[in-house]
Amino acid sequence: MSTLPYLAGVELGGTKVFVLRARGRTIEERVMIPTTTPQETLSAAAALLRRWHEAGPFEALGIGSFGPLRLDRAAADFGHMLPTPKPGWTGADIYGALAGVLPCPAAIDTDVNGAALAEVRWGAGAEGDGPSDCLCYITIGTGLGAGFALHGRPLHGAMHPELGHIMTRRAPDDSFEGACPFHSDCIEGLVSGPALAKRFGVAGNRIAADDPRWDDVAHDIAQMVGTILLTTAARQVLIGGGVGMGRTDLLERVRAKVVAQLAGYLPFVTEATIGSIVRPPALGDQAGPLGAVALAMDALEAARLR
Structure with missing residues (x-):
């Protein structure tokens, strides 16, 4: 019988929520809840967490949520959703609704920062001689979000990264x-799932791989990747989500355009290396759920050090 403590995780996405119970990095139970209104969605997740906790107490909770989020613990609205295109979710108290029902340490971060942590510890960032010192995880789906793991920790400053709106x-x-309702042709407004549906007139998964309009999409994603490489010198840029992992042909176009657009300026980005730099997440669609687990582990470690 495992002696590892039970950890709770919540991965809150724009269309669905995964609530999970894990021991170590092994997810033992997982339940999907549709993302509807904050009240309905968070109440359902909180009720499940309470029920599981009564059956086997949790030692820590990790929450990975779509954003933007207030992550400054000194702020009055810590853990709340900031203005978002997701109808009805602006101002929602994500942290309070979920952490408030469990008597254990808790941590909240963006879902993409959590996924970046999981990839550094157990995925693409752990495949070399040691953990990657700078890794970027991008999800392209309902929106576009990016998280960074820098020296094993999520990147924060005044906020968290909001790369989707560059x-x-x-x-x-x-x-x-x-x-994009905020900026029209920011990168999210150009290549997210809803943007592709608007650009093509139908969902992107119904467009043939050889359709020439994919060239503009690949150009836009390559511009974003080039910006990341130039500003952070990331060792890996992982592209996940429904758009990112659903079209390997698009990823090949992006790689070629990144090399062409950078024009040899970055010596570590070449035709020989681009495949290992720009790639899908090694954890696949488990990066997000395992990101919530990684955040729970960090919350437990921080509590033990206090």
């Missing part, structure tokens, strides 16, 4: 106006 240089002759 502006990139557009492909020549691309007239697509974008789909």
Whole structure:
């Protein structure tokens, strides 16, 4: 029988929530809840956490959520959702609704920062001689989010990274106006799932791989990747999510365009190395749930050190 403590995890996404119970990095139970209203969604997740805790007490809770989030513990609205395109979720108290039902240490971060931590510890960032010192995890799906693990810790500052809303240089002759309600043609507004549906007129998974319109999408994603490599010198840029992992042909186009756009300026980015730098997450669709587990482990470690 395992002597590892029970850990609780919640991965809160824009369309679905995974609530899980784990021992170490082994997820023993997982339940999916649709993301509807904050009240309905968070109440259902909290009720499940309470029930599991009564059956076998949790030692810590990790919450990985879509954002933007307030992560400054000194702020009055710590753990709340900041203005978001997700209807009804602005101002939602994510941390309070979930951590408030369990008498144990808890941590909250973005789902992508959590996934980056999981990939550093157990995935792509752990495949070399030691943990990667700088890894970026991107999810492209309902929105576009990016998290960074820097020296084994999530990157924070005034906020967390909001890479989805950077502006990139557009492909020549691309007239697509974008789909972001805040910025129109930021990178999320150009390549997220809803943006692709607006750009193509149908869902992206119904567009043939050889459709020439994918060239503009690959150009835009490559612009983002190039920006990451130039600003952070990340060793890996992992592209996950429904768009990221669902189209290997698109990833190949992105790699070629990254090399071409950087034009030899970064000596570590070449045709020979780009495949190991820009790649899918090694943990696949488990990066997000395991990210919540990684955050729970960090919360437990921090509590033990206090």
